[in-house]
Amino acid sequence: MESQTPLQALNPFMPGAGLQPPALVGRTGELELMDRMAARTKLRLLNRGIMLYGLRGIGKTVLLLRMRSIAEQRHMATIKIEASADAGKTYDALFREIPMSIARIGKPDLREKVGGVFSHVESISFDFMGVKAGADFKGKESFRTESYRLQLLIEGICRELRKADSGLYLFVDELQEMNDGPLGDLITIQHEMGQQNLPFYIIGAGLPDLPGVLAKSRSYAERLFEYREIDKLDDISTRKGFQEPARNSGRPFSDDSLSQLVDLSQGYPYFIQAYGAATWNASDSNPIGEDAVAKGKSEALRMLDHGLYMSRWQKATEAGRMYLRIMADLSDGPVRTADVARRFRSRGSAASARASLIADGLIYSAGYGQVAFSVPRMAEFVRRVMPEVEQPYDGRR
Numbered sequence: 489m490e491s492q493t494p495l496q497a498l499n500p501f502m503p504g505a506g507l508q509p510p511a512l513v514g515r516t517g518e519l520e521l522m523d524r525m526a527a528r529t530k531l532r533l534l535n536r537g538i539m540l541y542g543l544r545g546i547g548k549t550v551l552l553l554r555m556r557s558i559a560e561q562r563h564m565a566t567i568k569i570e571a572s573a574d575a576g577k578t579y580d581a582l583f584r585e586i587p588m589s590i591a592r593i594g595k596p597d598l599r600e601k602v603g604g605v606f607s608h609v610e611s612i613s614f615d616f617m618g619v620k621a622g623a624d625f626k627g628k629e630s631f632r633t634e635s636y637r638l639q640l641l642i643e644g645i646c647r648e649l650r651k652a653d654s655g656l657y658l659f660v661d662e663l664q665e666m667n668d669g670p671l672g673d674l675i676t677i678q679h680e681m682g683q684q685n686l687p688f689y690i691i692g693a694g695l696p697d698l699p700g701v702l703a704k705s706r707s708y709a710e711r712l713f714e715y716r717e718i719d720k721l722d723d724i725s726t727r728k729g730f731q732e733p734a735r736n737s738g739r740p741f742s743d744d745s746l747s748q749l750v751d752l753s754q755g756y757p758y759f760i761q762a763y764g765a766a767t768w769n770a771s772d773s774n775p776i777g778e779d780a781v782a783k784g785k786s787e788a789l790r791m792l793d794h795g796l797y798m799s800r801w802q803k804a805t806e807a808g809r810m811y812l813r814i815m816a817d818l819s820d821g822p823v824r825t826a827d828v829a830r831r832f833r834s835r836g837s838a839a840s841a842r843a844s845l846i847a848d849g850l851i852y853s854a855g856y857g858q859v860a861f862s863v864p865r866m867a868e869f870v871r872r873v874m875p876e877v878e879q880p881y882d883g884r885r
């Protein structure tokens with residue numbers, strides 16, 4: 489066994505949320521889009537923002553991070569925040585990260601000008617607008633000041649950046665989770681900046697219901713963004729996703745093992761990393777043969793269980809788990825909420841179980857009256873961890 493240690497240590501694959509893959513394959517279109525956008529901003533031409541949507545484990549976060557580094561290489565000022573259902577947290581993150589993006593600006597004179605905007609906005613008192621601050625001041629109103637400050641800040645910064653052929657790019661992950669207050673503000677601000685020909689753009693990533701969430705927040709959101717569905721990889725990209733890192737690490741996969749891996753992963757990026765890592769570990773030959781694929785399977789499934797499914801499953805309440813179990817029983821794909829509710833204890837508790845599963849991002853609303861799992865192949869996992877369905881009926885029907 490000792491001889492395997494150095495080989496395992498060279499394993500290039502590594503499944504994990506937001507971890508950059510050894511080869512980011514099949515996303516050229518999105519990366520080029522970002523490149524083009526920055527080039528246009530440099531020429532002071534307007535753009536739309538970008539919205540990436542798709543299932544969990546499909547590669548949205550790593551793509552978003554890669555896009556951000558492209559924007560930075562092209563001298564855009566960038567900010568990255570994680571969305572929160574708590575409005576206060578989102579505003580705090582914005583007011584913390586915006587100054588950081590200013591601090592990162594390379595040119596000292598530009599940095600100073602943009603920094604001046606920040607201190608100016610900080611010094612404004614909004615009392616004259618009839619907005620009062622105070623601890624007992626709750627609800628939407630209490631964030632009015634934040635909303636004004638945010639808009640003034642972004643506007644001022646963008647005026648300076650534009651003169652320097654740059655722009656402000658805000659990257660937000662899990663955008664579907666953002667509280668509607670700051671979400672609506674940000675969409676409105678991008679809209680208004682666009683009307684003034686100022687370069688402020690949101691580049692967001694989220695679950696498949698993200699386009700719907702945005703449209704619900706602001707009806708004109710549809711026109712402001714370029715929507716890109718981030719989907720499974722095709723066979724050619726999938727092969728490359730396995731073979732390029734293996735070859736670069738000195739141990740390619742044999743043709744047969746590669747074909748099997750492509751089938752097993754079904755083009756899901758998280759699966760590529762898990763099967764790649766497990767198969768690599770299961771072999772000490774070069775090239776890596778079919779036997780290793782078979783030997784590594786159970787480790788790959790373990791990686792998927794722990795990385796993708798288990799923590800989400802544990803987050804669900806008992807009612808939530810029952811809801812998931814009924815969904816898994818009905819179909820691997822989208823299911824009608826009415827069909828789930830009919831099998832649930834009561835319609836009311838079905839609705840509240842559904843709402844909290846959606847809030848936790850385990851499922852998403854997939855078109856009118858339907859929900860679906862947000863993690864690929866979650867139905868199989870649910871059937872595996874909860875094999876017997878307890879009778880959910882209340883017995884009277």
Ligand SMILES: Nc1ncnc2c1ncn2[C@@H]1O[C@H](COP(=O)(O)OP(=O)(O)O)[C@@H](O)[C@H]1O
Pocket residue numbers: 502503504505506507508509510511512513514515542543544545546547548549550551729757758759760761
């Ligand atoms: N294009 C890709 N090619 C190969 N592996 C990828 C690709 N995109 C993502 N991955 C891998 O898949 C896993 C999930 O990626 P992540 O960006 O966290 O997905 P999401 O944000 O959609 O849930 C990570 O281990 C990542 O390295």
Ligand SMILES: [Mg+2]
Pocket residue numbers: 505506545548549550661
């Ligand atoms: Mg992610």
